[in-house]
Amino acid sequence: QSALTQPASVSGSPGQSITISCTGTGSDVGGYNFVSWYQQHPGKAPNLMIYDVSSRPSGVSNRFSGSKSGNTASLTISGLQAEDEADYYCSSYTASNSYVFGTGTKVTVL
Amino acid sequence: QITLKESGPTLVKPTQTLTLTCTFSGFSLSTSGVGVGWIRQPPGKALEWLALIYWDDGKLYSPSLKSRLSITKDTSKNQVVLTMTNIDPVDTATYYCAHRKSTSLSFAYWGQGTLVTVSS
Numbered sequence: 001q002s003a004l005t006q007p008a009s010v011s012g013s014p015g016q017s018i019t020i021s022c023t024g025t026g027s028d029v030g031g032y033n034f035v036s037w038y039q040q041h042p043g044k045a046p047n048l049m050i051y052d053v054s055s056r057p058s059g060v061s062n063r064f065s066g067s068k069s070g071n072t073a074s075l076t077i078s079g080l081q082a083e084d085e086a087d088y089y090c091s092s093y094t095a096s097n098s099y100v101f102g103t104g105t106k107v108t109v110l
Numbered sequence: 111q112i113t114l115k116e117s118g119p120t121l122v123k124p125t126q127t128l129t130l131t132c133t134f135s136g137f138s139l140s141t142s143g144v145g146v147g148w149i150r151q152p153p154g155k156a157l158e159w160l161a162l163i164y165w166d167d168g169k170l171y172s173p174s175l176k177s178r179l180s181i182t183k184d185t186s187k188n189q190v191v192l193t194m195t196n197i198d199p200v201d202t203a204t205y206y207c208a209h210r211k212s213t214s215l216s217f218a219y220w221g222q223g224t225l226v227t228v229s230s
Contacts, residue, residue, distance in 0.1 A: 001173050003156060036216035038157070045206055045223055046149075046157065051216035089157050093215045096173050099147070099159040 004029065004090055004102035011108040017078040020105045022090030023071060028100055030071035034093035037066055037075045041086045049088075050075060077107070085109045112136035114146075114207050114221035122228050128197050132190040132207030132221060139165055139185050143212025146190040148181065150203040151223075158203075162210060163190055199228045 005023040012018040022029065022037075029035055035053045038046035048057055050066035053073065063078045073092070077084055090102040118130035132146060139146060147162035161181040162170040171179050180193045190207060204225045208217035 003158075032215075034215040036214075038217075040157075045220040046217075047220075048216055048218050051211075051214045051218070055214075057218060091157075091159070091216070097170050098172055099162070099170075099215075101149070101157040101159055104156040 001028075001094060001096060001098060001100050004092060004100055006088075006090060006102040006105045008103070009106045009108065011110055012077075012080045013110045014080055014082065016080050017076060018080060018107065020075045020077075020088055020090075020107070022073040022075070022092075022102050024073075024092055024100070025071055027095040028092040029068065029073050029090075031095055032093045033068070035066065035068060035073040036091045037064075037073075038089045038091065039084075039086050040089065046089065080109055082109050112209055112219045114209060114219060116205055116207050116221045116224040118205075118224055118226065120225060120227060122197050122226060123230050124198055124228060126197050128194045128201070128226060130192045130194075130205055130207075130224065130226070132192070134188050134190070134207075134209065134221075137209060139163075139183055139188070139190070141165055141212065145210035146183070147208050147210055147217060148190075148192045148205060149208060149217070149220075150201075150205045152200075152203040155203075160194075160205075161192060197228050202226065202228045 037050040204223040209219040
């Protein structure tokens with residue numbers, strides 16, 4: 001099972017919107033609406049930001065939104081803030097009855 | 111309040127077997143739909159999913175590591191144990207356990223992680 005493909009880095013200025021892509025195959029991202037996104041600050045455990053493609057857990061800012069088209073899922077952060085600077089990982093359930101994570105994206109707030 | 115905590119050795123020699131324990135509170139692993147998974151992260155690298163055990167003792171494993179992994183649960187102790195055989199330096203990583211919601215296939219709560227170094 002190959003890791004989902006994410007851009008290594010994405011940057012934006014405070015207040016701007018950025019989008020992180022997550023590309024898989026029809027056996028994972030494209031085949032199931034079970035894509036999740038996790039935020040990870042340095043030295044910390046990951047934190048769930050989006051689940052089931054576009055649902056937000058309680059307590060997560062509505063500046064975070066998720067979507068999917070075909071084999072590619074996306075995470076959009078609007079109104080970028082300094083505290084959003086972190087690594088972001090997507091994840092999907094797969095046809096092999098397993099999970100796969102993405103390669104990770106470092107978000108930098110300029 | 112759901113909490114999880116990983117425990118186990120910090121240093122393991124190559125070829126040995128690694129045993130990690132996840133001790134949790136705030137939920138029961140006998141509740142329908144609930145699961146506990148293990149995920150690892152080598153230093154400076156991406157997350158990698160390893161295994162998951164369900165409330166009904168169903169088990170899922172990473173296809174690439176399946177032959178080396180075993181996951182079990184002790185519901186009475188609120189613990190999940192992961193064993194990995196034939197450890198190699200490439201297995202050096204922070205190992206996390208996480209709670210899988212009954213209503214979603216995502217990991218909503220994570221432990222703090224435990225760093226395991228494989229070296230002779």
